[in-house]
Amino acid sequence: EVQLQESGPGLVKPSQSLSLTCSVTGYSITSNYWGWIRKFPGNKMEWIGHISYSGSTSYNPSLKSRISITRDTSKNQFFLQLNSVTTEDTATYYCASAYYDGTYYYNFFDYWGQGVMVTVSS
Amino acid sequence: DIVMTQTPSSQAVSAGEKVTMSCKSSQSLLYNENKKNYLAWYQQKPGQSPKLLIYWASTRESGVPDRFIGSGSGTDFTLTISSVQAEDLAVYYCQQYYNFPPLTFGSGTKLEIK
Numbered sequence: 080e081v082q083l084q085e086s087g088p089g090l091v092k093p094s095q096s097l098s099l100t101c102s103v104t105g106y107s108i109t110s111n112y113w114g115w116i117r118k119f120p121g122n123k124m125e126w127i128g129h130i131s132y133s134g135s136t137s138y139n140p141s142l143k144s145r146i147s148i149t150r151d152t153s154k155n156q157f158f159l160q161l162n163s164v165t166t167e168d169t170a171t172y173y174c175a176s177a178y179y180d181g182t183y184y185y186n187f188f189d190y191w192g193q194g195v196m197v198t199v200s201s
Numbered sequence: 202d203i204v205m206t207q208t209p210s211s212q213a214v215s216a217g218e219k220v221t222m223s224c225k226s227s228q229s230l231l232y233n234e235n236k237k238n239y240l241a242w243y244q245q246k247p248g249q250s251p252k253l254l255i256y257w258a259s260t261r262e263s264g265v266p267d268r269f270i271g272s273g274s275g276t277d278f279t280l281t282i283s284s285v286q287a288e289d290l291a292v293y294y295c296q297q298y299y300n301f302p303p304l305t306f307g308s309g310t311k312l313e314i315k
Contacts, residue, residue, distance in 0.1 A: 118245075123306075139302055191252070
């Protein structure tokens with residue numbers, strides 16, 4: 080079974096960069112699409128972006144100038160970097176895998192990590 | 202961007218009751234070539250990560266109890282829980298995957314058990 084685990088600092092200062100790691104077991108990240116999603120206090124959920132099996136990326140246009148999603152296939156990990164954070168980036172960050180029916184990939188998420196809460200504060 | 206609107210924002214029901222919640226999209230999620238609606242529902246219980254319940258608007262994920270029923274087409278969708286259990290306490294989200302970037306979620310419906 081696919082398992083995902085986020086890791087990273089729980090506290091980031093404003094204007095700094097937020098860096099998170101998603102470690103995947105049970106499935107190779109060179110297959111499927113792998114996404115980052117965040118949930119703000121108050122329940123709003125936002126898709127951040129994803130990285131594909133080939134390493135191509137797609138980002139939320141609202142964040143595109145500040146984010147980068149990369150991967151290390153040797154460690155079966157993918158990463159999120161969010162630059163110039165503000166208090167509005169305070170959220171719980173999840174990594175997740177896209178659904179694959181054996182033929183096609185679809186952009187909804189069937190496996191999720193447990194999430195990492197990130198607070199942006201000085 | 203496709204805007205997803207969920208109503209109500211919260212509701213409280215007694216165990217055993219039927220509950221329905223709505224999700225409306227700002228444009229149709231029906232893909233004419235395969236006649237599928239690109240709409241998923243998730244359940245997020247307190248302290249847990251979201252769990253996929255339903256995709257293609259009405260297909261239950263493996264292991265999801267059959268009291269969870271997804272319906273609708275085009276721009277109007279409904280999640281019904283036919284007989285609510287105490288364990289169904291959660292926030293429920295819809296998500297469209299018809300068009301991206303960006304993928305978009307509804308604002309959630311919080312289900313409380315009386």
